[in-house]
Amino acid sequence: MTEKSYITVTIPGVEVAQEVQTGTRAIDVLANVLSNKKKKQAILAKIDGELKDIGTPLEKDCTVEAVFPEDENLDILRHTTAHVMAQAVKELFPGVKIAIGPAIDNGFYYDFDYERGFTPEDLEKIEARMKEIVKQALPISRREMPIAEALDFFKQQGEVYKAELISDLQAQGEEMVSLYQQGDFVDLCRGPHLPDTGKLKAFKLTHLAGAYWKGDENQPMLQRIYGTAFYDKKALKKYFAMLEEAKKRDHRRVGKDLDLFSVQEETGPGLILWHPKGAMIRKVIEDFWRDEHIRRGYDLLFTPHIARLDLWKTSGHLDFYAENMYAPMQIDEVQYQLKPMNCPFHIAIYNSKKRSYRDLPLRWCELGTVYRYEMTGTLHGLMRVRGFTQDDAHIFCRPDQLDEEINEILDMTLFVLRVFGFDRYDIYLSTRPEKSVGSDEHWELATGALRNALEQQGLDYEIDPGEGVFYGPKIDIKIRDSLDRSWQCSTIQVDFNLPERFNVTFTGQDSQPHAPIMVHRALLGSLERFFGVLIEHYAGAFPTWLAPVQAIVLTVADRHNDWAQEVTARLKAAGIRTETDLRNEKLGKKIREAQLQKIPYMLVIGDQEMENRTVNPRTRKGVQLDAMPVENFINMALEECREQMAG
Numbered sequence: 001m002t003e004k005s006y007i008t009v010t011i012p013g014v015e016v017a018q019e020v021q022t023g024t025r026a027i028d029v030l031a032n033v034l035s036n037k038k039k040k041q042a043i044l045a046k047i048d049g050e051l052k053d054i055g056t057p058l059e060k061d062c063t064v065e066a067v068f069p070e071d072e073n074l075d076i077l078r079h080t081t082a083h084v085m086a087q088a089v090k091e092l093f094p095g096v097k098i099a100i101g102p103a104i105d106n107g108f109y110y111d112f113d114y115e116r117g118f119t120p121e122d123l124e125k126i127e128a129r130m131k132e133i134v135k136q137a138l139p140i141s142r143r144e145m146p147i148a149e150a151l152d153f154f155k156q157q158g159e160v161y162k163a164e165l166i167s168d169l170q171a172q173g174e175e176m177v178s179l180y181q182q183g184d185f186v187d188l189c190r191g192p193h194l195p196d197t198g199k200l201k202a203f204k205l206t207h208l209a210g211a212y213w214k215g216d217e218n219q220p221m222l223q224r225i226y227g228t229a230f231y232d233k234k235a236l237k238k239y240f241a242m243l244e245e246a247k248k249r250d251h252r253r254v255g256k257d258l259d260l261f262s263v264q265e266e267t268g269p270g271l272i273l274w275h276p277k278g279a280m281i282r283k284v285i286e287d288f289w290r291d292e293h294i295r296r297g298y299d300l301l302f303t304p305h306i307a308r309l310d311l312w313k314t315s316g317h318l319d320f321y322a323e324n325m326y327a328p329m330q331i332d333e334v335q336y337q338l339k340p341m342n343c344p345f346h347i348a349i350y351n352s353k354k355r356s357y358r359d360l361p362l363r364w365c366e367l368g369t370v371y372r373y374e375m376t377g378t379l380h381g382l383m384r385v386r387g388f389t390q391d392d393a394h395i396f397c398r399p400d401q402l403d404e405e406i407n408e409i410l411d412m413t414l415f416v417l418r419v420f421g422f423d424r425y426d427i428y429l430s431t432r433p434e435k436s437v438g439s440d441e442h443w444e445l446a447t448g449a450l451r452n453a454l455e456q457q458g459l460d461y462e463i464d465p466g467e468g469v470f471y472g473p474k475i476d477i478k479i480r481d482s483l484d485r486s487w488q489c490s491t492i493q494v495d496f497n498l499p500e501r502f503n504v505t506f507t508g509q510d511s512q513p514h515a516p517i518m519v520h521r522a523l524l525g526s527l528e529r530f531f532g533v534l535i536e537h538y539a540g541a542f543p544t545w546l547a548p549v550q551a552i553v554l555t556v557a558d559r560h561n562d563w564a565q566e567v568t569a570r571l572k573a574a575g576i577r578t579e580t581d582l583r584n585e586k587l588g589k590k591i592r593e594a595q596l597q598k599i600p601y602m603l604v605i606g607d608q609e610m611e612n613r614t615v616n617p618r619t620r621k622g623v624q625l626d627a628m629p630v631e632n633f634i635n636m637a638l639e640e641c642r643e644q645m646a647g
């Protein structure tokens with residue numbers, strides 16, 4: 001085999017292609033076009049679009065770009081930090097065995113097997129040692145090794161977990177593995193990594209936990225050390241400030257303080273009890289949701305919580321969704337199943353009579369409560385539960401109506417999210433996976449409709465190639481909350497599968513039966529989870545239209561009770577959710593308590609208000625408004641709600 005000794009390297013933005021010797025490192029080519037400062041800042045190379053080590057030898061004609069620290073490659077920084085942590089642990093605790101150390105959301109971890117439990121003091125020591133390793137700016141180098149040799153290498157060091165991972169790779173037919181080394185520390189790793197340990201500027205070890213090797217409870221229990229890393233100290237500080245704030249806003253804590261909901265061992269984990277104030281917020285959400293659907297041409301449906309098991313056989317849920325479903329129950333010799341989804345019921349209503357092309361589109365919505373099994377360990381307040389109410393809808397339309405329908409769904413989604421205070425999103429369009437049902441023509445039509453709608457609304461989105469569900473493409477919308485955390489809520493999914501399984505048809509202009517296109521759609525996801533997100537987004541200080549109590553009337557003394565009660569009655573009659581505090585307590589105390597309850601308006605009634613028949617509103621933020629007639633306050637509060645509900 002003759003090797004070409006020179007290759008052509010294209011650098012985007014640089015006109016002249018670089019002719020370099022085969023095997024020249026990416027960084028050395030980039031050095032020709034980068035300033036010294038920029039060269040030092042570069043951490044990775046994008047070679048033909050793929051992220052690689054900046055020291056990667058270039059073996060063929062290619063395009064190379066320098067990559068600088070940014071949020072998109074935080075994972076690589078964090079994974080490199082995990083390597084440095086493992087190195088520090090091995091140096092400090094001879095005999096420790098290392099397992100795996102990936103980057104995760106918000107940080108990284110590494111699993112260790114050691115003769116005694118690590119302590120918080122150990123974490124401090126480890127962190128100090130990591131800082132020394134960073135100071136040394138040790139180059140991080142990659143090498144490839146035949147798999148048998150790598151196996152010996154780790155076995156000799158007593159690294160049994162690494163040896164097991166390599167054996168697994170061997171069993172999969174791999175012949176070579178890559179190792180990364182800094183100083184004396186060598187790890188099995190695919191990479192890429194930062195060029196040297198000196199690039200770590202800001203990291204912190206956060207906590208310890210136990211974790212089974214390979215997540216299997218029959219395997220040894222290892223010790224997991226968690227940490228996080230950022231490219232600069234400011235970002236690290238900001239992250240911890242956000243965590244602090246998130247703790248204060250934790251929906252379980254706020255939910256308890258404001259008496260909104262509970263989950264009780266006695267009634268069952270993952271099952272939500274909505275207390276009066278939480279239930280009031282839910283009522284407001286549901287009213288708004290239903291009204292908006294009716295306004296936009298939807299019909300409401302209600303369907304049962306159980307159905308014959310056969311229904312779930314036809315729908316296919318028993319085949320591909322069984323692990324999320326509860327055991328069937330026997331009623332009069334027939335098996336019934338608690339519903340994990342609403343779709344088959346809506347289809348049953350569709351199929352209850354013949355539909356013509358003129359009847360379409362049909363837009364049907366339901367706040368449908370479903371039950372899905374989740375492992376106990378994953379349950380979390382309102383965010384991960386076993387029974388929840390989906391804000392579900394199904395649209396049945398003709399292929400020629402799909403574009404308009406999707407566009408309308410997307411428009412409605414963004415409007416509803418905006419009303420709830422969310423106007424920043426990450427949007428993903430997932431396309432056809434390898435295994436799928438439906439014709440090419442349908443997939444193209446549906447994917448095109450989703451894309452057109454996103455573009456018509458002028459939205460930025462990312463494509464997740466092949467990440468669609470087997471039955472059709474979808475759009476997922478993750479909303480950003482006030483702490484910039486992202487939550488998956490809305491989803492729009494086209495489905496070619498269920499209509500076929502249930503033989504759903506409409507009679508076309510040609511008098512022949514045709515399959516309609518079915519779209520599943522949720523705006524909020526589930527009421528429970530969305531409520532949790534809302535609580536944390538607003539830290540319990542709901543906007544006036546959503547607040548369970550919108551105003552509280554506070555008296556200074558008993559002689560003000562009559563006027564206070566009259567004010568309350570008039571507010572209530574106008575539809576303002578109002579409470580009265582007539583207790584014989586100091587006004588300051590009453591105000592403080594109302595503030596803790598995050599009630600938007602406090603109306604203090606004293607001698608002057610009584611005499612002038614006015615109210616004296618004070619906002620929960622402590623802003624004192626001028627005294628005004630009751631009517632004026634009512635108009636002001638109602639107008640505020642109207643504005644908030646207009647998005």
Ligand SMILES: [Zn+2]
Binds near residue numbers: 080
């Ligand atoms: Zn690695």
Ligand SMILES: [Zn+2]
Binds near residue numbers: 342343520
């Ligand atoms: Zn559905």
